[in-house]
Amino acid sequence: MKDKINHLLAEVEAFSAENTEQLEAFRIKFLSKKGIIPSLFADFKSVPQEDRRETGRLINTLKQAVQQKIIFLKDKLDEQSGMQGSTLDLSLPAETPLGTRHPLSIVRNEIIDIFSRIGFSVSEGPEIEDDFHNFTALNFPEEHPARDMQDTFFIEKDPDLALRTHTSSVQVRVMEKSQPPIRTISPGRVFRNEAISARAHCIFHQVEGLYVDENVSFTDLKQTLFYFARELFGKHTKIRFRPSFFPFTEPSAEMDVSCNICGGKGCNICKYTGWVEILGCGMVDPNVLEACHIDNEKYTGFAFGMGIERITMLKYQVNDLRLFFENDLRFLKQFQAAR
Numbered sequence: 339m340k341d342k343i344n345h346l347l348a349e350v351e352a353f354s355a356e357n358t359e360q361l362e363a364f365r366i367k368f369l370s371k372k373g374i375i376p377s378l379f380a381d382f383k384s385v386p387q388e389d390r391r392e393t394g395r396l397i398n399t400l401k402q403a404v405q406q407k408i409i410f411l412k413d414k415l416d417e418q419s420g421m422q423g424s425t426l427d428l429s430l431p432a433e434t435p436l437g438t439r440h441p442l443s444i445v446r447n448e449i450i451d452i453f454s455r456i457g458f459s460v461s462e463g464p465e466i467e468d469d470f471h472n473f474t475a476l477n478f479p480e481e482h483p484a485r486d487m488q489d490t491f492f493i494e495k496d497p498d499l500a501l502r503t504h505t506s507s508v509q510v511r512v513m514e515k516s517q518p519p520i521r522t523i524s525p526g527r528v529f530r531n532e533a534i535s536a537r538a539h540c541i542f543h544q545v546e547g548l549y550v551d552e553n554v555s556f557t558d559l560k561q562t563l564f565y566f567a568r569e570l571f572g573k574h575t576k577i578r579f580r581p582s583f584f585p586f587t588e589p590s591a592e593m594d595v596s597c598n599i600c601g602g603k604g605c606n607i608c609k610y611t612g613w614v615e616i617l618g619c620g621m622v623d624p625n626v627l628e629a630c631h632i633d634n635e636k637y638t639g640f641a642f643g644m645g646i647e648r649i650t651m652l653k654y655q656v657n658d659l660r661l662f663f664e665n666d667l668r669f670l671k672q673f674q675a676a677r
């Protein structure tokens with residue numbers, strides 16, 4: 339029996355495995371229930387008393403040799419397959435930090451949500467726009483300053499193309515393609531040739547809205563925007579309108595909401611007036627409907643447009659617009675709890 343064990347020891351010493359299957363076969367051969375080691379322990383019972391000590395020691399040596407061989411070869415195979423040793427458990431879930439939604443996306447989604455609850459659809463359009471959709475169809479006169487290089491980024495190779503300065507261009511596209519009733523909002527990125535500061539950027543985001551149907555009145559405009567302001571800023575929010583001017587609406591107005599920071603009492607956000615301006619709006623100019631082949635005798639409409647940055651600044655009390663574009667994680671992580 340001792341000879342047999344010594345033979346086996348030599349076999350174990352010499353053994354090498356090229357793959358895990360071979361190694362597993364080796365393990366089964368020696369260590370499984372019906373393997374060599376258990377059968378040696380079984381045979382051990384019939385070993386004569388005087389040989390027992392040595393034989394026992396030999397069997398244990400063999401068992402240890404097999405176990406060490408298995409560990410050694412397993413490490414070697416793991417290393418070969420790029421797993422760098424058995425300590426690395428590739429089945430563990432990766433430690434992925436949870437991402438956060440950008441504050442502008444949070445607010446954009448909220449605005450979309452509020453308007454979709456009253457039947458507005460979402461429409462999108464190109465960021466590079468032609469003169470017709472960005473200006474002409476919207477009743478901008480030829481000499482309007484927005485058509486100046488100083489206010490608009492034109493595409494050098496084609497003076498008819500520019501980066502859109504508002505998403506009203508998308509609404510022109512919607513009106514061209516469909517007939518009233520039209521109820522749509524257009525969120526998107528817009529571009530204006532402005533110096534970057536805490537309050538202005540050459541890239542920002544808008545949501546513009548349009549409602550065209552029979553008998554749409556300024557009352558509908560007011561009520562819709564009142565609903566919107568209360569949903570976004572809270573049910574105690576008040577609104578007020580100030581007369582304004584836009585080429586594409588007549589009459590036009592700017593809408594203020596009661597300051598959500600001080601509740602209207604006056605603070606540095608509202609410059610102690612109790613009110614903050616959040617959007618421009620008005621009744622769609624009949625010329626715009628006509629340019630888009632909509633019967634302006636039969637239909638009327640209202641439109642409004644707001645900057646998402648401005649609303650986000652008010653909602654989250656952010657005092658520098660540039661923070662939205664810097665992707666500083668210390669800033670972005672503060673919105674983890676928001677949806």
Ligand code: PHE
Nearest residue numbers: 504506618619620641642643
């Ligand atoms: N298009 C205007 C802007 O970009 C906003 C606006 C939209 C005003 C619709 C009135 C009506 O400033």
